[in-house]
Amino acid sequence: MIRTPEALIPYIVALAAFLAGLAWHLADSIPHIGQTIVSGQIAVGGPFHLVDQDGTARSDQDFREHWMLIYFGYTHCPDVCPLTLTLMASVIDKLGTRAFQVTPIFITVDPARDTPKVMKDYVASFGKSFVGLTGDAKSIAIIEKEYRVAAIRHPLPGGDYAMDHSSTIYLIDPHGRFVMDYDDSTKPEDIAADIAKRF
Numbered sequence: 001m002i003r004t005p006e007a008l009i010p011y012i013v014a015l016a017a018f019l020a021g022l023a024w025h026l027a028d029s030i031p032h033i034g035q036t037i038v039s040g041q042i043a044v045g046g047p048f049h050l051v052d053q054d055g056t057a058r059s060d061q062d063f064r065e066h067w068m069l070i071y072f073g074y075t076h077c078p079d080v081c082p083l084t085l086t087l088m089a090s091v092i093d094k095l096g097t098r099a100f101q102v103t104p105i106f107i108t109v110d111p112a113r114d115t116p117k118v119m120k121d122y123v124a125s126f127g128k129s130f131v132g133l134t135g136d137a138k139s140i141a142i143i144e145k146e147y148r149v150a151a152i153r154h155p156l157p158g159g160d161y162a163m164d165h166s167s168t169i170y171l172i173d174p175h176g177r178f179v180m181d182y183d184d185s186t187k188p189e190d191i192a193a194d195i196a197k198r199f
Helices: 005-029 080-094 096-101 116-123 137-146 188-196
Strands: 049-052 057-059 067-073 102-108 131-134 151-155 161-165 168-172 178-183
Touching (some): 049 116, 067 161, 080 102, 080 168, 102 116, 102 137, 116 131
Antiparallel strands (some): 049 131, 067 168
C-alpha cells in the first residue's frame, strides 16, 4: 500500500520528537555538551624590553619580585594622564607599609617626544617609586599590542599633535601575569584594598 506524503506527516513528527528527546538525554548525560567552557587566562601583558627614566635598559624580568601597577600615556597629555598618575600615587600611599611590594609604572605611547630625560622629570612629580619607561617606536608598538592598548596620533593646528589613547590601569603579579584592570575613575582606596587582599 502506497502512502501519500500527507499520511507520512504523523510519523515524521513522531520521529522528530524521538530525536529531540534523545538529544536532550545526551546533553544531560555527556559532560560539557551544551555548555560553554571557560578556562585559561586573559591574554593581556607579556615580555618587554624598554628604557627607564635613567636611561637604563629594563625588561619585565626586572620586576618579577614586585607587583606592577601599569599605565600607558604620554607626558604632553593635558588631563587624563596626570590625573591617573595622581590616582596611582594615592593608591601607593594608601597601601602604607605594603607599598614597597608594588611598583607603579608609566609607559609612554609617544616615544618620539618622551625621551628618558623627559620621562624622568615627569614621573618624579608623582613619587619616588614611579618608573617611567620609553623606547623606540617598534618596542612601544609591541608592548601596546601585548596590553591591548589603543594609541593614535591626532594632528593639531600648527603642526603639533596629541595622542588619543585608551586609559586603563593594569595590575600584574610578581610572576608577570595579568591579574586585574582598573578604570581611572575608581577610588584609590578601592584599588588599594583590592591589591592588598591579593598579597
